[in-house]
Every structure is written in structure tokens, then in C-alpha cells.
Amino acid sequence: MEEIRSTEVLDREILEDARKKAAKILKNTDDTLATQDRDWEKKTQEAVESIRNVYAERTKRETDEILARLPLDKRRLRTERAESLLVNAMNDFLSGLKRETLLSILERELLERFTDWAGREKGTSAMPAAQVRFSGLSLSETRELLKKVISELGRKAGNFAPDKTRVEDWDLKEDAAGADVSAAHKFPSVVINTQSLKIIASVEDAAGTLLKEKRAELAAALLGEGVLND
Numbered sequence: 001m002e003e004i005r006s007t008e009v010l011d012r013e014i015l016e017d018a019r020k021k022a023a024k025i026l027k028n029t030d031d032t033l034a035t036q037d038r039d040w041e042k043k044t045q046e047a048v049e050s051i052r053n054v055y056a057e058r059t060k061r062e063t064d065e066i067l068a069r070l071p072l073d074k075r076r077l078r079t080e081r082a083e084s085l086l087v088n089a090m091n092d093f094l095s096g097l098k099r100e101t102l103l104s105i106l107e108r109e110l111l112e113r114f115t116d117w118a119g120r121e122k123g124t125s126a127m128p129a130a131q132v133r134f135s136g137l138s139l140s141e142t143r144e145l146l147k148k149v150i151s152e153l154g155r156k157a158g159n160f161a162p163d164k165t166r167v168e169d170w171d172l173k174e175d176a177a178g179a180d181v182s183a184a185h186k187f188p189s190v191v192i193n194t195q196s197l198k199i200i201a202s203v204e205d206a207a208g209t210l211l212k213e214k215r216a217e218l219a220a221a222l223l224g225e226g227v228l229n230d
Contacts, residue, residue: 090207094187102203103137103145106188109201110149111156117197118153118160126164128194135175136188136203142172145190 094102118124127150134142146167154160175191189202 086211090211091186094203094207102188103141105203105206106190106201107145107149109203109206110145110190110199111152113199113201114149114153115156117199118156125159125161128196129169129171131171131173131193133173133175133191133193134189136186137174137190139172139174141188142190143167146170 097105114127132142132146137145150165150167175189187203187207189204190200192199
């Protein structure tokens with residue numbers, strides 16, 4: 001009987017020791033998990049804070065850039081609008097002119113270019129044979145226009161002899177898409193080609209020059225003095 005009791009005591013001691021070891025292992029495991037949870041939560045918070053800071057900095061930088069560009073963008077938009085209004089106003093003005101006035105504008109443009117040519121070619125008394133492409137004009141209008149310009153050139157350039165230049169011998173054809181003068185030209189235009197020179201004149205070019213030289217005055221008249229601040 002004594003031996004049986006000794007065995008029971010030993011068994012209880014072994015079981016108790018096992019329970020203690022198991023309890024210690026469980027506690028260590030819980031402590032390890034708790035530590036890992038705290039570390040993970042800390043790392044997560046740090047990561048979230050880092051992301052938040054990055055996006056906050058990016059948002060601030062982009063906001064600053066937008067605010068810095070805003071005045072320039074507003075000025076650019078106002079300038080583009082003013083330019084569009086000026087061009088449209090000029091086109092409306094040209095569209096309202098009489099045919100004779102449009103042809104007179106083109107005549108002055110051609111005469112100016114012919115005069116420049118005559119000034120450079122002082123030893124030449126006649127225009128060489130030319131190929132002429134016209135747009136917004138009839139054949140008869142183009143021929144008559146060229147004759148008038150050559151006649152006037154004879155009065156302005158002492159070395160030039162109009163009677164030596166025969167427009168009737170020139171190659172005159174209406175311009176087509178892809179030729180020297182764009183088919184998109186709405187108003188009369190002429191291109192003259194020879195072996196030594198090329199002359200381009202159009203009502204639109206004359207209007208463009210006027211816009212360039214008198215832009216401020218035209219813009220102020222059309223949009224008010226405040227537009228000059230742009």
C-alpha cells in the first residue's frame with residue numbers, strides 16, 4: 001500500500017510539473033504575441049503617419065504650384081480670348097468692306113512688295129516671266145490688278161519700264177488646295193513666282209500686319225483699357 005501511494009504522489013508531482021511548464025509556455029507565448037501586437041501596431045501607425053505626411057506634403061506642393069500658376073493661367077486665358085475677339089472683329093470688318101476696297105488693299109500690298117523688289121534690282125527694267133496663283137479673285141480681276149500695280153511701279157521706280165512687262169504672257173491660274181496660297185484664304189490673295197523671286201500678298205496678311213502694329217489700340221477700343229494690363 002505504501003508503494004501505491006508513493007506512485008500516486010509521483011504521478012501528481014509529474015502532472016503538476018507538466019502543468020507548470022505548460023502554463024509558463026502559454027504565458028511566454030501570450031507575452032510574445034502581446035509584444036508582437038504592440039510592435040505591429042506601432043509600425044502600422046508609423047507607416048500610416050508617414051503616408052499621411054507624404055500626401056500632405058504632396059498636396060501642399062501641388063496646391064502651391066496651382067496657386068502660383070493661377071494668375072498666369074488667368075492672364076493667358078484672357079490674352080487668348082482677347083486675341084480671338086480681335087481676329088474675329090477684324091474678319092467681320094473685312095467681310096463688311098466693299099469689293100473695290102478689298103482689291104485696293106491687295107493692290108497696295110502688291111505694290112509695296114514690287115517696290116521692294118525694284119529697289120533691290122536696280123539694273124532690271126522689267127519683271128521676269130512669272131507664274132501667278134490667285135485666290136478669292138477672278139482671272140480678269142487678277143490680270144487687271146497686276147497691270148495697275150506694274151503701271152504704278154513705273155511711276156515710283158525710275159529704272160522700271162512698265163511697257164517691257166507683259167502680264168498677258170504670264171501664267172495665271174486660280175489657286176487650288178496644296179498650292180502656294182492656302183485654299184483656306186477667305187479674302188483675295190496672290191502668289192507670284194519667277195526664277196529669282198517669290199512675292200506673296202493677301203488681304204489677310206495686310207490685316208495681320210495691322211493687328212500686329214496696332215494691337216494695343218485695337219484691343220483697348222474693342223475690350224476696354226483694362227485689357228492693356230495683360
